[in-house]
Amino acid sequence: MKLTTVIGTVAISLLASSAFAADGDTVAKIKAEGALNCGVSQGLPGFSSADDAGTWTGIDVDLCRAVTTAILGDASKTKFTPLTAKERFTALSSGEIDLLVRNTTWTMTRDTQLGLNFAGVNYYDGQGMMVPSELGVTSALELDGASICTNAGTTTELNITDFFRANGMKFELKTFEKTDEAVAGYDAGLCDVYTTDRSGLAALRLKLTNPDAHTVLPEIISKEPLGPVVRQGDDNFFNIVKWTHNCMLNAEEMGITSSNVAEMKGSESPSIKRMLGSEGNFGEQLGIPNDWCAAVIAQVGNYGEIYETNVGPNTPLGLARGVNALWSKGGLQYAPPIR
Ligand SMILES: N[C@@H](CCC(=O)N[C@@H](CS)C(=O)NCC(=O)O)C(=O)O
Known part of the structure; x- marks a missing residue:
């Protein structure tokens, strides 16, 4: 290829990607490329981490795969881009990734100053602190003068500063861009917390x-609603991400699982018919197939399934459903209806 042609091709593809980022036609880009590029963490077990063979798993990874399934009908067409906390928003705004699902907290500033839209909450969380058990500390209020390790570019940095100031305690914050370095530093005794x-x-x-030699303290010092993020000005894609998440929550509520979805397609229930695409044109309204939600449940599972497989009590993370239970079971997870 002649140099001018190469430059021309590069210029066209740069123009194309910035046009996609500016136009907000992410769905067209995903369809044209036959893949969805999802920004995830660099390695947070249960949320998004890759094994030695490069296979990604986690509750965030499953949400990425669900959105790919809704648009392309095939979860395996998801590409994953591991990002640090600091890199994540630029990667989304610049169009390097299509969707960000990286244990990212929905805050007002991220909506108003970064031009982003949070399309739901796939994990309601809060900030905590961990200390070596040998310190004998039982409350965060005993931490005056402590040194603290954490990640740069996060809400975490801001909340811990508020907490210590509000309680009149001194502290030394050590921030790291890479989580593995922060964890290694804490493990090596560089920080008390x-x-x-x-x-x-x-x-x-x-x-x-x-x-087992570490204790998580009882205080929860913030609200951290974690969810999928898209660029503003991208309403159709925003709707697809939002309704994919709602599809998975509604499926759990209606008892539709990856193992019974095929059989449920024969159900006489009008709401199940709408969900699974045998009645109405709910997919068409989003520019995707009418059985999009059935495909998501078949290939990825409902919300309860992805919770249990990745972070639930029977996984190494061992997290009880708690506030992430469905509203009908006393939790906060409540999806608007598909109708
Ligand atoms: N939810 C917070 C914190 C997000 C964050 O980056 N947390 C770190 C520590 S849990 C992380 O995800 N590390 C994993 C990685 O970088 O692979 C935010 O949105 O700012």
């Missing part, structure tokens, strides 16, 4: 030399 989202503590303690 490791702080992050409580789900993150459950995941990251598994990376410590001796996970």
Whole structure:
């Protein structure tokens, strides 16, 4: 290829990707490329982590795969881009990724200043603190003068500062861009405390030399609603992500699972018919097939299934459903109806 042609091709593809980012036609881009590029963490067990063979798993990974299934009908067409906390929003705004599902907290600033839209909450969390048990600390209020390890570019940094100031306590914050370095620093005794989202503590303690030698303190110092994020000005894609998440929640509520979805297609229930595409044109309204939700449940599962497989009580993270239970079981997970 001649140099001018190469430059031309590069210029066209740069133009194309910035046009997609600016136009908000992410769905057209995903369809044209036959793949959805999802930004995830660099390795947070239960949420998004890759094994030695490069296979990604986690509750965030499953949400990425669900959105790909809704649009392309095939979960395996998902590409994963591991990102640090600091890199994630630029990667989304620039169009490098289509969707961000990276244990990311929905805050006002992220909506108003970064031009993003949170399409739901796939894990309600709060920030906690972990200390070596040998310190004998039983409450965060005993931590005056502590040194604290955490991730840069997070809500975590801001909340811990508020907490210590509000309680008139001194502290030294050591921030790291890479979580593995922050964890290694804490493991090596560089800090008295490791702080992050409580789900993150459950995941990251598994990376410590001796996970059982650490205690998570009782205080929950913030609200961390974690969810999928899209660029603003991208309403159709925003709707697809939102309704894919709602499809998975509604499926759990209606008892539709990956193992019975085929059989449920024969159900006489009008709401199940609408969900699974045998009545109405709910997929068409989003520019995707009418059986999009049935495909998501068949290939990825309902919300309860992805919770149990990735982070639930029978996984290494061992997280009880708690506030992430469905509203009908006393929790906060409540999806608007598909109708
Ligand atoms: N939810 C917080 C914290 C997110 C965050 O980056 N947490 C770290 C510590 S749990 C993380 O995800 N690390 C995993 C990684 O970078 O692979 C936010 O949105 O700012």
